[in-house]
Amino acid sequence: MTVIQTAGLTKQYGSLIALNGLSTTIGAGITGLVGANGAGKSTLIKLLLGLLTPSSGDAAVLGHDIRTQGTEIRRLVGYMPEHDCLPPDVRAIDFIVHMGRMSGLPPNVARERAADTLRHVGLADERYRLMGSYSTGMKQRAKLAQAITHHPKLVLLDEPTNGMDPASRDDMLTLVSKIGHDFGIPVLVTSHLLGELERVSDNIIVLDGGTLLRSQATSAFTEVTGVLLVEVLGEDQSQHRMGEALAAQGLPCRPRGSLIEVDPRGLPEPAKARDTIRDTAVDLSLGLVRIQAEHGQIQDIFRGEPARG
Numbered sequence: 619m620t621v622i623q624t625a626g627l628t629k630q631y632g633s634l635i636a637l638n639g640l641s642t643t644i645g646a647g648i649t650g651l652v653g654a655n656g657a658g659k660s661t662l663i664k665l666l667l668g669l670l671t672p673s674s675g676d677a678a679v680l681g682h683d684i685r686t687q688g689t690e691i692r693r694l695v696g697y698m699p700e701h702d703c704l705p706p707d708v709r710a711i712d713f714i715v716h717m718g719r720m721s722g723l724p725p726n727v728a729r730e731r732a733a734d735t736l737r738h739v740g741l742a743d744e745r746y747r748l749m750g751s752y753s754t755g756m757k758q759r760a761k762l763a764q765a766i767t768h769h770p771k772l773v774l775l776d777e778p779t780n781g782m783d784p785a786s787r788d789d790m791l792t793l794v795s796k797i798g799h800d801f802g803i804p805v806l807v808t809s810h811l812l813g814e815l816e817r818v819s820d821n822i823i824v825l826d827g828g829t830l831l832r833s834q835a836t837s838a839f840t841e842v843t844g845v846l847l848v849e850v851l852g853e854d855q856s857q858h859r860m861g862e863a864l865a866a867q868g869l870p871c872r873p874r875g876s877l878i879e880v881d882p883r884g885l886p887e888p889a890k891a892r893d894t895i896r897d898t899a900v901d902l903s904l905g906l907v908r909i910q911a912e913h914g915q916i917q918d919i920f921r922g923e924p925a926r927g
């Protein structure tokens with residue numbers, strides 16, 4: 619199922635190219651859109667909603683042309699904007715009912731859905747409070763509630779964890795996962811924290827300076843790299859002895875925190891590295907705690923090499 623399709627989608631602001639010829643296809647499930655600040659994430663989302671006009675290229679959202687069918691797209695899509703958009707002197711319950719009504723729900727349905735949605739995002743007890751008194755985390759939850767209360771066919775979430783502490787971030791990502799995986803609504807979610815969306819996304823799109831760097835299944839980012847991480851018992855001295863002995867046997871290695879990073883990828887027989895590591899620990903009478911296969915991370919593609927630390 620294709621939910622979003624873009625072809626050469628470009629947005630320029632004067633001489634600045636905010637989005638540069640993006641061609642990609644987004645399907646069901648959760649797609650994470652990651653990139654540093656200024657990478658073009660919000661520009662892409664606003665183009666998809668028909669709120670911005672492309673400089674060149676095309677895109678379709680749920681089969682609708684972004685250039686000519688913006689109104690129809692915005693009727694079908696739930697959108698959580700990046701910046702604070704909540705009226706401070708309005709109670710959450712009234713706001714969510716209002717947003718439901720704006721999306722075409724009858725009054726009684728809008729009220730029922732608003733109560734359900736606020737419970738869902740964890741604001742049941744605070745629903746009668748003015749939103750101006752909300753913490754950042756509660757505001758983000760209210761913004762999420764207004765994006766889903768009308769049961770949209772697609773949800774676009776722009777930096778839903780922005781400004782949150784780690785525990786609230788985690789709660790927010792769990793809510794995102796529920797929307798995508800339990801309710802089965804396709805989600806496009808952005809973050810400038812490159813590793814944050816690995817846990818909840820089925821696919822990841824990486825933007826860098828308006829250009830598509832990578833678009834693939836999350837699992838493809840987190841494949842084993844071939845590098846091994848070794849831990850031995852004892853202090854720095856044991857680690858140092860082990861490292862020296864491994865290097866003496868031709869295994870490229872270096873310290874990484876309290877571990878030793880062994881990179882056998884350039885050797886004729888990389889698969890033998892594990893045996894060499896075990897034998898070396900025995901020879902030195904060092905306790906071998908673990909040999910662990912390193913997995914890739916999304917950050918790695920910005921460095922062009924596996925993550926350190």
Ligand SMILES: Nc1ncnc2c1ncn2[C@@H]1O[C@H](COP(=O)(O)OP(=O)(O)O)[C@@H](O)[C@H]1O
Nearest residue numbers: 631634636653654655656657658659660661662
């Ligand atoms: N209205 C605008 N006018 C001029 N430049 C803009 C405007 N909106 C965004 N930009 C620029 O476009 C680039 C992409 O911005 P944006 O899409 O907001 O990135 P992100 O959401 O990934 O942080 C940035 O360099 C930003 O400064």
Ligand SMILES: [Mg+2]
Nearest residue numbers: 659660661700
């Ligand atoms: Mg943005």
